[in-house]
Amino acid sequence: MAKDSSKGVSSRKSRFIDRIVFVLLALGAIIMIFPLIYMVMTSFMTKNQILSGKLNIIPNPWVLGKYSEVMQKGSFVSGIINTLKVEVPVLLIGGFTSSLAAFAFAKMKFRARNGIFLVLLATIMIPFAVIMIPQYVLFTKLRWTDTLLPLIVPACFGNVSMIFFLRQNLTSIPNDLMDAAKMDGCGFFRTFIQIFLPLMKGAIGTQLTLWFMAIWNDYLAPTIFLRSESNWTLQVVIRSFNTYYAIQSDYALIMAASAIAMLPTLIIFFAFQRVIIESIAISGIK
Amino acid sequence: MNLNNKAKKTKYKMSPIAKKEERIAWLFIAAPIIGFLLFMAYPIVYAFIASLTKWTGTRSMLDTFCGFDNYVRLFSDAKFWKTLRTTTIYLIGIPIGMILGIVLAMGMNRKIPGVRVLRTMYYVPVISSLVAVSILWAWVYNYDYGLLNMIIKFLTGKHGPNWLGDETLIKVSMIIFMVWRGLGNSIILYLAGLQNIPRSYYEAALVDGANGWQKFRNITLPLLSPVTFYILITSLIGGFQVFVEVQVMTLNGGIGYSAATIVYYMYQKAFEGFQLGYASSIAVILAIIIFIITIVNFTFQDKWVKTMD
Amino acid sequence: MKKRVTGILLSIMLVMAILVGCSAKPETSTDTDATTGNETIGADIEVSKESTENIQVEGDYSGTDITVFIFAQEHEKAVYQSLINEFMEKTGAKVTLEVTTADEYGAKLLAYKTANDMPDIFYVGPEAVASNVNDGYLLPLDDYISEKAINDFWPAISTAYRYDGKTIGEGPIYCLPKDLSTFAFAYNKDIFDAAGLEYPDPANPYTWEEFLEVCKELTKDTDGDGEIDQWGTANALQWSLDAFIYTNGGHFLNEDYTKVVIDGQKEFVDAFQYFADLTCKYGVTPSVEQDTALGGYQRWLDGQIGFFACGTWDVGAFMDDNTFPYEWGLCGWPVGSTGVSMTRNGSVGFAVSADTKNPDASTALVALLSTDLEGQRVLSGETTGASLQIPNIMSYAKGDFVDRIEDGTIPYGDNVEVIFNYIEGTDKYQGIFVETTYTYNADWWTEFLSGGYEYVLTGEMTAADYCAQVQPAMQDALDNANELKAAAASE
Secondary structure (H helix, E strand, O other), X not given: OHHHHOOHHHXXXXXXXXXXXXXXXXXXXXXXXXXXXXXXXXXOOOHHHHOOOOOOXXXXXXXXXXXXXXXXOHHHHHHHHXXXXXXXXXXXXXXXXXXXXXXXXXXXXXXXXXXXXXXXXXXHHOOHHHHHHHHHHHHHHOOOOOOOHHHHHHHXXXXXXHXXXXXXXXXXXXXXXXXXXXXXXXXXXXXXXXXXXHHHHHHHHHHHXXXXXXXXXXXXXXXXXXXXXXXXXXXXXXXXXXXXXXXXXXXXXXXXXXXXXXXXXXXXXXXXXXXXXXXXXXXXXX | OOOOOOOOOXXXXXXXXXXHHHHHHHHHOHHHHHHHHHHHHHHHHHHHHHOOEOOOOOOOOXXXXXXXXXXXXXXXXXXXXXXXXXXXXXXXXXXXXHHHHHHHHHHHOOOOOOHHHHHHHHHHHXXXXXXXXXHHHHHHOOOOOOHHHHHHHHHHOOOOOOOOOOHHHHHHHHHHHHHHHHHHHHHHHHHHHHHHOXXXXXXXXXXXXXXXXXXXXXXXXXXXXXXXXXXXXXXXXXXXXXXXXXXXXXXXXXXXXXXXXHHHHHHHHHHHOOOHHHHHHHHHHHHHHHHHHHHHHHHOHHHHOOOOO | OHHHHHHHHHHHHHHHHHHHOOOOOXXXXXXXXXXXXXXXXXXXXXOOOHHHOOOOOOOOOOOOEEEEEEEOOHHHHHHHHHHHHHHHHHHOOEEEEEEEOHHHHHHHHHHHHHOOOOOOEEEEOHHHHHHHHHOOOEOOOOOOOOHHHHHOEOHHHHHHHEEOOOOEEEEEEOEEEEEEEEEEEEEEHHHHHHHOOOOOOOOOOXXXXXXXXXXXXXXXXXXXXXXXXXXXXXXXXXXXXHHHHHHOOOOOEOOOOOOEOOOOOHHHHHHHHHHHHXXXXXXXXXXXXXXXXXXXXXXXXXXXXXXXXXXXXXHHHHOOOOOOOOOEEEEOOOEOOOOOEEEEEEEEEEEEEOOOOOHHHHHHHHHHHXXXXXXXXXXXXXXXXXXXXXXXEHHHHHHHHXXXXXXOOOOOOEOOHHHHHHHHOOXXXXXXXXXXXXXXXXXXXXXXXXXXXXHHHHOOOOHHHHHHHHHHHHHHHHHHHHHHHHHHHHO
């Protein structure tokens, strides 16, 4: 904060402070990601090195086989496939219903619009823990607990935070467009598809990316609703790896599995970090 | 949230076109509303009814109706109070994360080259899978072979403490872990907040001869209060739902159940002990707690949350 | 830029998919055993067609539809599936076998109950017989199974599965056993050889004093770096405390299972204190801290532990050189003041749903799965070389089964008679069902485990103080269990 106001004379002092600040920030950043680096390093170590009780970060020797070993575990692969089986329909259908609703809330006129919107928005505050037992009973009675449906169907009805962000995004688009479309006798659905959907493309992309990561990392719902191992999503699988392979002291394998499980979200984050961070930042300042 | 733009225009009679628009709009928002009724509203009502029974999942639920027995029992249930207390203790991580977040965000707000890369590094734990990083940290905290104790041994020559094997330390360990994981998020939010503060405010303060601390105290902090409020609300709601960390990092809630949270206790009662009725009463209490916290937060919001205008 | 990244992403996914290719065949899911939670790490086992060819079934059940729901490891599943195939071929019935893992079984069975859609045949353990009968889920089997067949089971089995609405062990029989297991004690022969010690004598189990002395001899620093790296035994309290409590005449609950009575009970407190002293006073087990770093079971498999618990289901894994490359034998748990070595037995049984439309066909199938000799030969290791259970049929167990162990067909640790001793009971050995078997749920035992018993093992607290401190919470849990039981019974 000092820097902005004190140009010129004190700029050398300011640059010096900058350097110190940078070093401190960098130190903090290294501490932050060090455990993750350690995780990757451990996945390349031998069991003896891991259990040596001495501080060593660099694998010696490097054991490269754990990653292919993980990828050959049937349950790990089926975990990835199951997660994708949830992701695809949810993002397609849920993304569509959410955009449509956001469009209606932002650009169409109907009674109780704001009231309904507020009620939906308030549901963000309802903890999943409160409704998980009734949902479990509901899905059991529907005999869904042997399928992935408990993770797919509710999400297809739309995602409130996505509706909220898209609605915010749409309010910045002038209403003239809407009026022009009405004049032309263009139906609402067509207006949505042909005019607004293309305009929201960027915002929808960002929201779907965030949603993708949330589904990928979800654990509590899958662990409650999915009983058969063949339906487990990736997070449930790596948690079971943690219990099972710890007994064989195969920590390298556990770390390798965890590292692979983190990889997709990391790649996506690095690819889209500018828009993702912007979108997160907006949520804080409304 | 600018919800109050254009209130109701449709007061008296609606034109056929407006009626048609309304019908179509309802159609467009039908999916989230049905979803809400089916998977939110109905379960909440159901949870309350279930909390009045001793249902264990077999035969009929209503046959085991028992009034408020579960709540009476909950009141004298030592484990319930213990987990509630632990859950509250974990909230200490929230102010710690906020303070660190503001400090680091202010550092990043100086236009230093390369700071963007650092920002990303701080954010990586946030988007990492919670299960994976919990597994990782349980290993970091391992008594004999964990990274932390190996570093301690390397530096001091002495064996470090049993991080996850002591009733107090296990809570400290969990809080450190939670702060680590959430820090990137508050940095991003505060950074956005800082960048939103008009430079003119500081220039005016400079004219008045304010020093660095005064500027921070009188400009930065108040103008960041909406962000603080947002972080507080979301972290409190999240804080009362801590589960995965406990489930992955401890065995049966840690020594003497000292790391177990309220949601963990509820999960065990519901899905390991199948006491669905009793677990539902915990769920209802949890909902009430979060409801009260949210109300209190919004009520006292005016007292300390400043807006720019 | 976005397109490029998406392209990269897609190609990564694609490569991942190709790497694993069509090898997406589910792995053998080595799951936990219901009685212990110790995982069996066994060799893959194949069931040959011939081994189940000559099974004995009679009757015509064409047109009937039966669902069987059990938990099983892959090799067990293969055995049951081949028995079921024979059953379908010979009787014309249509049978669907649904298999899950032991961990998920309870929740999935509950899901069937909640949905009111019970399978015709499912597993019920002795601890769940009473609640299932009270809830009206089980069909009494006496009318369908011959007396002779029942009499050839181990006596412990019919005790476990009889229930008259009040007392377990009396009344009609509700299950035929899937297995009867026991939790014996094992020793690592290689460690004994290295220390120059005599092997334990199965005919005369150690007293507590003798056991402590042997453990002291075995606890040492083998590589000379100044730190102990081999211990007499390990402190897996939740599996092995019973063995010390019961042999000392102690018990958790009173006779009608309504009161927790550990506070001030000398037999119990002494046994618990002895168990803790092995760790905190004599240091013949890894410390509590060391145990959190690396568990006792891991250390045993790693050859660091002299004595460790061995369930009948562990034998296949312990005989597998990749899992446990050491020679080992069975012995009795050390003996306390009663003079009898005690341990816990376990069992799971096949039950038939009270709602079944085909009681005749279902009971016939249950009898086959439980008692078919060829099936038993496979499961007990005679055909496969990896023993997962001892045979349900006494005459076979004591005849062919023992002979095959002696001639080496079935790989087994030394002194298999220890297992029989526990299952049948002798003047020096006795296996029992633990007290959770007789209560509506095991919450009171969970309370015992979550009260911070670790402090007794570290020596920060005495066993007597801990018992006094934890008893009220256990009593609460037990009262609640009894209430739930009463509520279920009065429905």
